[in-house]
Amino acid sequence: MRTTQILLRTGLTAAAAAALPLTLSPSAAARTSGISVSTSGSTVSVTTSACPSNGSSFGNASLLSSGQTSFAQGRQAALSGTSATQSAAWSGVSPGTYTVIVVCQNGTTAGTQSIVVSSPAPSRSPSPSASPSRGVMGGLGGASRDYGTVTLAGGGALVAAGALATAWFLRRRTKPHRP
Numbered sequence: 001m002r003t004t005q006i007l008l009r010t011g012l013t014a015a016a017a018a019a020l021p022l023t024l025s026p027s028a029a030a031r032t033s034g035i036s037v038s039t040s041g042s043t044v045s046v047t048t049s050a051c052p053s054n055g056s057s058f059g060n061a062s063l064l065s066s067g068q069t070s071f072a073q074g075r076q077a078a079l080s081g082t083s084a085t086q087s088a089a090w091s092g093v094s095p096g097t098y099t100v101i102v103v104c105q106n107g108t109t110a111g112t113q114s115i116v117v118s119s120p121a122p123s124r125s126p127s128p129s130a131s132p133s134r135g136v137m138g139g140l141g142g143a144s145r146d147y148g149t150v151t152l153a154g155g156g157a158l159v160a161a162g163a164l165a166t167a168w169f170l171r172r173r174t175k176p177h178r179p
Contacts, residue, residue, distance in 0.1 A: 035111035037100045044098065044117060045089040051104035053083055059104040061088040071101050093117050 034050035044063060051058040058081065062074035077088035079102070088102075095117050102110040 035100065035102050035113055037113045037115045039093075039115055039117050042093050042117065043089060043091045044093050044100065044115060045087060046100050046102060046113075047085060047087045048079070048102050048110045049085050050110035051079060051086050051102070052106070054105045057105055058086040059102065059106075059110070061100060061102045063090050063093070064099040064101065066097055068099075071103055074099075074101070 035046050035048045037044065037046045039045075046061050058079035060071075060076050060078055062071045062076045064071075064074035068074055075090055077090060079086040079088050081087050097114060097116050099112060099114050101112045104110050
């Protein structure tokens with residue numbers, strides 16, 4: 001009986017912790033990026049389905065380098081495609097970190113996403129002492145993806161639940177006479 005009560009309480013606590021991020025941020029799903037950015041060598045391309053056509057165009061996309069902050073400062077490309085999917089591309093992009101912003105013809109922002117363009121694969125050289133030109137790029141694994149509010153709130157809730165469970169367990173362990 002006692003084990004059943006503990007399991008029931010633990011299950012209810014876990015369910016509440018899982019539902020907490022959804023109640024705190026109901027509009028987080030609406031803020032997700034409506035664009036998909038990819039890179040192939042020195043070419044960056046963006047695809048979206050969020051821009052309706054006004055008859056003549058869908059909108060523009062801008063590729064911003066690290067020092068640029070506004071849409072107008074970047075390399076702009078017009079979106080082209082169909083009413084279902086629009087895309088734009090930039091070629092000859094040098095290695096670095098960039099931000100892609102898509103603004104529809106009606107003035108709304110379809111999305112913003114950061115991307116890292118790495119140098120093209122080095123050609124095979126006969127020299128056995130060839131080394132990478134940019135060295136080790138440690139630390140870029142988690143920093144290159146922008147996690148949403150729901151993911152971060154869910155992770156925070158799991159950490160908080162773990163801390164509370166640890167405190168409860170240690171408290172119960174130090175005083176075994178407690179019910």
